[in-house]
Amino acid sequence: MKEQSGTIVGIDWSADSHTCYDLKADKSFKIPDSVEGYGKLLNDYPEAVFVIEEANNRIGDYLLINNREVYVLPPCRSKEARKYHFSSGAKSDSLDAKAIALTFKEHPSYCLKARYSGVGAKITKLVTMYNIVSKTHSQQCNRLYSVLLRYFPEYLHIMDKQYRSNTSLRILSICPTITELKKVSNEELRKILNKENYRMTSILRKKLDRIRSEGISWGDTSCEGNLIMFLANQILALRGTAESLRKEMGETLENSPYRIILSIPGVKAVIGSYIVKAYLTHDFRSYQEMQKYAGTVPFLFQSGRKSIMLMRKKCDNDLRSMIHIAAFASLKTCGWARNYYKRKRKEGKTYGHALRALGNIILKIAFSMLSKMKE
Structure with a gap:
């Protein structure tokens, strides 16, 4: 194919293949999500401007690494573009790719020029990981609250805001129900916590004693106990991962x-x-x-x-x-x-x-x- 000077190519990306639309030639085509597919796109359109919906995708990274001019369109903008250019409500990958290309042609200010940076690539990966970890942490904390409210409300009400502390979560991973908590004394808990650098304060002792005295045993609590234990351990693991990511982010910035x-x-x-x-x-x-x-x-x-x-x-x-x-x-x-x-x-x-x-x-x-x- 001949070189396309001033050509705009809109790309509607997906996991297995990418639908591209050549605005100048008014045609759409697909390429596989592979090095061969990317290479064909680069060879056929050596001078084109590529416009792609903003997201974490390999084709955008590949184009930037190979010094191509890439613009990104926010997802909300591409949805608006479909409604604006195709009022019939019809939806297809080809129409999406065409809408992306037309939006860049008619409203270039809606798009942002993307660029590649070695430091930026690493920080992007760290930020993506941190996003996933922090959002998963919030979700699991909400689940733990719901489970405690349903099966172990005494712990939730007496511990109050302290129930989400690392020490409290470690206690739940050892004694997830009132039945298990009554089997373990404060002194035994203190020894276990001390080995892992957790503190057993006098206020915490009083709260645990109060939970033991006010808690209601409901017979077999093994299922809910396993669920509480699982959530507590997962939240602690997520916090450890988040702390490691924070440390790596700091080191990356300090060395940049x-x-x-x-x-x-x-x-x-x-x-x-x-x-x-x-x-x-x-x-x-x-x-x-x-x-x-x-x-x-x-x-x-x-x-x-x-x-x-x-x-x-x-x-x-x-x-x-x-x-x-x-x-x-x-x-x-x-x-x-x-x-x-x-x-x-x-x-x-x-x-x-x-x-x-x-x-x-x-x-x-x-x-x-x-x-x-x-x-």
């Missing part, structure tokens, strides 16, 4: 040219990794583009005669959450951040609006710092 990100108030290893990952995987032309991506500033959405301002609908939700956490953490450690927050509150801003404004400033500082660094 982007270590300066850690000097920003409220930004430590995890939050810094999320910010650096977003910066290194997208070619933001200005700090405003990065702020829009993170959902800290509004942007204009237009479709036909419809024109509205949106704040967070199209943003990276994980990055948005991290910026919010960074803004909140900076209030405890940074004088200018506290003063800025208080000033916004005096202006009549709500708690959330004031924190978002502070997060906006933090992200602007981060972009300014990172844009001056080179790998």
Whole structure:
């Protein structure tokens, strides 16, 4: 095939094959998810601009590694594109790929230019792992709460917020029911906990004694006991994995040219990794583009005669959450951040609006710092 100058190729990716649409030739075709399929795409379209729905996918990484020009379209945008370009409601992979290509042609500002970075690739993997671990941890904590409320409510109510502590979870992994707890004394528990560097405080002793006296035995509790034990052990394992990931994130940032990100108030290893990952995987032309991506500033959405301002609908939700956490953490450690927050509150801003404004400033500082660094 001849070289395609100025050609736009929209890609609707999937696990086994990828549907591509050549906007210039007005045709669609499929390639297998393999090196051979990727190679054919590169050979047939050496000068094309590739547009792909943003997600973790191998074809996007392959194109970037081979120095191709790649733009990513947020998933919400591609759904809007289908409705805008194909009002009939018909859906197919070919139409999706065509909608992606047409959106880039007609609304290039909706797409962000992607880029490849060695440091960025590693940080992206760490952030992906941390996302999975943290979300799984939240899910399992919620499941444990539900199970305790159903089968062991005395433990939940007496331990109160302490039930989610590492020491409490370790106790549940040893004595998951009232029957098992009554078989083990506080002194025996203390010896087991001490070997694993957990503390048995006087307050914890009193709570355990109270649980033993107020708890109700329901006969055979082996099934629910095994379930509670499983959840407690899994949560402890997830916390250990999360701590290892935090440590690796910190070491990766410290050994990279982007270590300066850690000097920003409220930004430590995890939050810094999320910010650096977003910066290194997208070619933001200005700090405003990065702020829009993170959902800290509004942007204009237009479709036909419809024109509205949106704040967070199209943003990276994980990055948005991290910026919010960074803004909140900076209030405890940074004088200018506290003063800025208080000033916004005096202006009549709500708690959330004031924190978002502070997060906006933090992200602007981060972009300014990172844009001056080179790998």
